[in-house]
Amino acid sequence: MLRLTELRLPLDHPPEALDAAVAERLGAAPTRYSVFRRGYDARNPRRIMLAYTVDAEVRDETDLLARDPRLRPSPDMTYRFVAEAPEGLADRPVVVGTGPCGLMAALILAQSGFRPIILERGKAVRERTQDTWGLWRRQVLNPESNVQFGEGGAGTFSDGKLWSQIRDPFFFGRKLLKEFVKAGAPEEILFISKPHIGTFRLVQMVERIRSEITALGGEYRFGQRVDDIETDPGTRAIRALHLSTGERLEARHVILAIGHSARDSFAMLHGRGVQMEAKPFSVGVRIEHPQSLINLRRFGPNAGNMLLGAADYRLVHHASNGRGVYSFCMCPGGRVVAAASEAGRLVTNGMSQYQRDERNANAGIVVGINPEDYPGGPLAGIEFQRRWEERAFEAGGRNYRAPAQRVGDFLAGRASTTLGEVAPSYQPGVTPADLAPCLPDFAVAAMREALAAFDRDLPGFAMGDAVMTGVETRTSSPLRIPRGEDCQSLNTPGLYPAGEGAGYAGGIFSAGVDGIRVAEAVALAMTGGGPVRSSGRPKDDSVTYG
Structure with a gap:
């Protein structure tokens, strides 16, 4: 397959015009082609142009690549898991938070066989929606179930934007978009330049992703806030989480995807000496x-x-x-x-x-x-x-x-x-x-x-x-929890700060991508695998892009 970029056509072009543009760029009609991206240029409102990126299949690909420097092979967009849970693995990773970051982290871990435990201080998404409407319609605030807290995270009540300024060398973003389509998002998010979903569709998608995670052995626990962490006195490695229900939950690998508004959690972590910095x-x-x-x-x-x-x-x-x-x-x-x-x-x-x-x-x-x-x-x-x-x-x-x-x-x-x-x-x-x-x-x-x-x-x-x-005021987290190349806290091994709350994302898309990356880091740590694959970050973490 060859990737053709910047095929520009008028906004009102007929369908066959794209066929002709592809054939002209290749010098011959392709065997088949598909649109990878479609955007628009509205700098001149009277002459708006559509810009296409196309993947085309041709018979003489090698010759074409040699003749035309504008052409390049289509990159392999297949997502490949970095590790699978060994048979009989008793240890289970814990994901704290079910916003886009926690959701994608839990999904990757579940698909890799690690049977994650997912903790959410708020409620399931439909109950949470009712509480949110309680503030909007009756001026009654539930501090544990609102726009910020509950299944789906703050992005559930947003425009559902799925674009960002991150660089994504390992196509984590493509994995995210495909999972969203599988969960009910419109297929157009795979190719339009500024995809969005909207609140009502996000609610349904969150439920469907939860269903897949639980079908693969994941365990959701709603209404369970992490009130304290327990670490080893010598190494500071994470040993257990103390929950608002009074339970002590043993945990050796904890993904912290708590969002940018979990102020009580930040204070608790700071009190326990977890390294963090203002941003x-x-x-x-x-x-x-x-x-x-x-x-x-x-x-x-x-x-x-x-x-x-x-x-x-x-x-x-x-x-x-x-x-x-x-x-x-x-x-x-x-x-x-x-x-x-x-x-x-x-x-x-x-x-x-x-x-x-x-x-x-x-x-x-x-x-x-x-x-x-x-x-x-x-x-x-x-x-x-x-x-x-x-x-x-x-x-x-x-x-x-x-x-x-x-x-x-x-x-x-x-x-x-x-x-x-x-x-x-x-x-x-x-x-x-x-x-x-x-x-x-x-x-x-x-x-x-x-x-x-x-x-x-x-x-x-x-x-x-x-x-x-x-x-x-909640444009992004006011602090960052630094982490190393292995995605672990710099001074609390086994704790994996992730997403917007930790200062590593801005918006649904980049938070979800960060969740995938951190899930891979946990999977590798639990199986003794190789180095963590690097992924993109926003150019400026003080700005939310999605």
Whole structure:
């Protein structure tokens, strides 16, 4: 098979045009071909182009490769397990957390015969969904079952984006996408350039993956939080986990995939001497515009084309005060959701369904935060986040309604008393307010400057009636738990920090890929295998990409 890249065709091309483009690039018609990737170039909204990557089968492959330097062999995308559990292996690995990282780690271990035990502090995904709606509809927060905690992780209530900026030399990402399709995701995620799933489909997929894991000998335990770890006094190697149920669970290989909001777990690990360090993250607000405006600005006369769907955007500005401001987790045709996990604190996030057909577009507009902004050690970033979450809770009315402000008022430095054309989607509702006291002064200044810059890039972005809802604080983990090449904690052997919570991923895709990598490390450690295969990481772990 040969891989052909950058086959560019007009958005409205007929099907046979791709056949002709492939034949022209090869100099002859292929025996067969398949589309590996399809993206679009919308830099000129009046002349949007589709860009294809194609795998083609030809009879004279060797001759073609010799004649045309633009051609290359299609890479082998087959996933191969690094180790299988020996017959009669009594030791069982433990996976803590069932977000994308823990889910894929448990699946790989189960498929390799290791019969993992999976611990989840929250509830199964459908029960968890009911608790989440309890906050959205009745203003009742369950601290152990919400947008952050429960089967599926925070990504369950998101846009379900499945793309990232990681490099993936061993095709872990392809394995993830194929498993998701097997679990019910649309097959298009295998070839479109910015695949997404949406919340409702994610719920079904999580259940189906759980069914496969349990069928292969895995054991799920919901409502079981890890309250303490027990280590060997001499080597510091992990020996057991102490659970919220009172059970002492012996464990020699523990994958820690707890997500970026398990603040009590971070404090426990820090108290037990597990090495960790502060890292950058970001804080800001959610901004909403009419999706029709974003479609028009991005796609011009092609807005509404089925191949393009609802338009997204990615905006970045370097403010004069030295702060970076960027759009985060953009959700086309979606809604802003309540994402608190602690009483008396307010957090926002964004989500979309697969159809992306709701009235508003929303995205985080966030400002980079560095460890120098919150001195005091690896847990100080958590206290920094809490400070602004508490102020937002106060500004919203202390009832999980969120403070919201018109962009025009925010730019003018005055509180909003009413909202305008853009109706906020956040539930359980908003309170018109001034968002400036809910964020650091430097962040407010940088955001005001950035909104004007974004309006130049995307006219209408700073429209007066666009609505900002605060606060967005859980962009990524405020700390990292360092690990070695074998994926184990640097000073606690047998503990495998993984995913977003450990600072090694940002979003569903990269978290799932990291789960695969760490599962392989555990499988190799339990069987005495060779070195761990390396996989990609986000270019900047302070940014969530998926």
